[in-house]
Amino acid sequence: MDKQSYWENIYQTKKPDAVSWYCPHLEKSLELIRRSAISLSAAILDVGGGASTLVDDLLKEGFHDVTVLDISAAAIETAKKRLGKQANQVTWLTADITETDLPKNRYDVWHDRAVFHFLIEPQQRMAYILQVLLAVKPGGHVHRRHVRTRRAAQMQWSRCHAL
Numbered sequence: 001m002d003k004q005s006y007w008e009n010i011y012q013t014k015k016p017d018a019v020s021w022y023c024p025h026l027e028k029s030l031e032l033i034r035r036s037a038i039s040l041s042a043a044i045l046d047v048g049g050g051a052s053t054l055v056d057d058l059l060k061e062g063f064h065d066v067t068v069l070d071i072s073a074a075a076i077e078t079a080k081k082r083l084g085k086q087a088n089q090v091t092w093l094t095a096d097i098t099e100t101d102l103p104k105n106r107y108d109v110w111h112d113r114a115v116f117h118f119l120i121e122p123q124q125r126m127a128y129i130l131q132v133l134l135a136v137k138p139g140g141h142v143h144r145r146h147v148r149t150r151r152a153a154q155m156q157w158s159r160c161h162a163l
Helices: 001-011 026-036 054-061 073-089 123-133 149-163
Strands: 043-047 065-070 090-094 106-111 135-146
Touching: 026 054, 026 090, 026 106, 026 135, 043 054, 054 073, 065 073, 073 090, 106 123, 123 135
Parallel strands: 043 065, 043 106, 065 090, 106 135
Antiparallel strands: none
């Protein structure tokens, strides 16, 4: 089963709150974004945000340049249905972050709660890191959580800077 089919199966067969990573509100993520976004017009990318409620909270806070990227169309549809008309205020991208083309220097804030954690092959992680380097504006902020160990994350970022 390929990556996209795997994630589609999860979001087509489980309710959003039935997955182990579900959290009703991502307070820590929201706080990090609040502190790093220069204004409510900051361009924010939520990688793997699919069915997450972070987008709801960002819109409620007044952010209006929000993009949610997820490999699962079913996860994105869950969020769109939950948001109703507000979903039109969000840019939705159904894509694999390691393979998609993102605009260069587009985002002020890159948020990833768990995608990097699920990338286990070195080439996947390097592709992810290259996406960050290309898509985040100079001086932008990257918030990535749930890595296996701090040491593994430091090693990955060190390799990236060596390129």
